[in-house]
Amino acid sequence: MSENKLYTVSIYTENNIGLLNRISAIFQRRHINIESINSSASEIENVSKWTIVVKLTEDQMKKIIGQIEKQVEVIKAYYHTEEEIIYQESCLFKIKSDLLFEERQIQNIIKESNARIVTVNKAFFVLEKSGRRSEIELLHRELSAFGILQFTRSGRIAVTKTPMEITKMLEAFQH
């Protein structure tokens, strides 16, 4: 049996209510936890793109891709290893404003991490950081020492290093 690995799944679909149910059920039936999920517009008009991160064996991954592609509204599904994609996650930290002025160290952390201050008021300020999971985790660790009021992280979004043939497939349908 092969080992569990982190895979990023890209799914191009028709934009349709109910598809989330169908897709998540495919993972749920097999007891596979979805690490993160994101659905958005894609480069093609009226086509949605889903990015799902899961940890499983390649064998399981292949079977699941088969089941996903079987769904009527799914145009095409792909899976990629970490090396095959460029990806980002984004996160927000809410932190007491006092710290921003009193702790010099925090200002350094913000500068070095390339995080961005979204807003500041009397009570708190909000930091936004996009990057790889490890960068976000590092920043989280560093800020934890001072106290974080709220933290949230988005699902992964990713593009592949190689081109995808989805557009060609869609053109073929029109003829």
Place this chain on the structure above:
Amino acid sequence: METKTIKNNEQSTSKTIRISGSEAVVRSLIAEGVDVLYGYPGGAIMPVYDELYKFQNEIHHVLTRHEQGATHAAQGYARISGKVGVAMATSGPGATNLITGIADAQIDSTPMVCITGQVGSHLLGSDAFQETDIVGISTPVTKWNHQVTKASEIPEVIAKAFYIAKSGRPGPVLIDITKDAQFEEFDFKYEKCTGIRSYKPIPETNQVDLQAAADLINNAKKPLVVWGQGVILGEAEAEFKAVIEKASLPSAWTILGASAIPSTHPLNVGMVGMHGNYAPNVLTNECDVLIAIGMRFDDRVTGNLATYAKQAKVIHFEIDPAEIDKNVKTDVAVLGNSKETLTAILPFLKENSHTEWHQKFKDLYQVEFDKVIRNDLHPTKDGLTMGEVLKEINEQSKGEAAIVSDVGQHQMIACRYADFNVSKSNITSGGLGTMGFALPAAIGAKMGAPERDVVMIAGDGGYQMTIQELGTIFQTKVPVKIVVLNNNFLGMVRQWQQLFFDKRYASTEMENPDFVAIAKGYHIDAKSVSKREDLANAVKEMMETKGPYFLEVMVEKEDNVFPMIPTGASVSDVRLE
């Protein structure tokens, strides 16, 4: 979803007319060639029923006595006719009652369209009276489903529903229509769907794979074919026969593959799987090339996967790419519709004989005959066996009846011993194993093929799960032959209790009512037999009766079905006793 449609053919109404959503439902069904549908009315679907009343000369609605019955009837109709079965129900409890039949149709790849009424769209999500999220509930057991909230969506969605249900690997589709959409008026015109952008029903066949498969088959010393329903669904019976005859391939079937070639065909070596025949099960683990055609390596077929056909090269002919390597790793996958792939491979196949290999099947058949079949078909003890009832039905029907079986011991006996000499003759719940399937499915089957004899075989347990459909039979006068093999037990469970639970017969013994009186209460001719000397005449009387007929046969209480592959065992460890 982007779709393609045919315009201006005879099925399409190119001119528009202003009608209600409910009338559009009925007109759309008629445009799809639906002549019969099964269902049960209720508040949220009443506008459609009102239209059905108006259109009753064009489309026949059968009132089943339970919505589950409607789905099974639609399945029986679809399985025997190859057309799409249609079932209809109201919202809430009506809709949820459809679920068992939908799940059954999904796993057995049966084309079915279910239409449910739904509360008004302004009430959606408010826990309104008889509101359930049927789209959510049915999602895992439908090929596709959709909720309609605007009348103008109806024709396109129904056209899509039929296209999806029927094309590629068939399956059930559910359309949920809110009550306001049923009332709303719009400009109706109907165009059949011929394509959906995101949906590719039939994968392309790769010529290299086809050639590789042909090479493997040509070089095989001990080939074995296992075919499934894909042959029947692809209407590839003739092509299949040509392929196995040319290369002289011993061929075994899964339950749903039964009847694609006649039982009497010399290359037909019987059924595989848990209660299948001895030879094909044992020789699965001896063949050098296993050719799977339109089947999905269900666990009831393969037993323990770790020991299944490990020595063999595996070729898989399949329409659904998700089935490839799902359970059994293949060496060559030939994707495509079975009719096309089998047609394409034929010229590449060499004529062959495999005489010695065929002899092995014959020898093992003899072993099974001596240990099992003789006792089942020619018993010497007093009690009637299920097998001899089937033998009698074969004789009286000349092996041409369609057999609709329920789930349990009688099902396995029916599959093992019924003669299937006409395609689409074994109508049974294969993948879900749904007790209660047979009686309503028999109604649908007889309506789907009125020219055929339809004989239903059920146990005393499963029969009582949908016994209320006797009312449907009485009202429609559909002449189905109902056979209940009564052993006063939930026989199949009792068999497992005997073999694996030290004979602790927990809740499997059944005290049964007077089944003949019940049938007669529904004005159905009925008889009960318990003696061997009465069997032949009773079956004859049943077959000769013009109308519906109920026959109860009291069979041996504690007979077992053998051969048997216990769960988790290897196919070659099949037990004969």
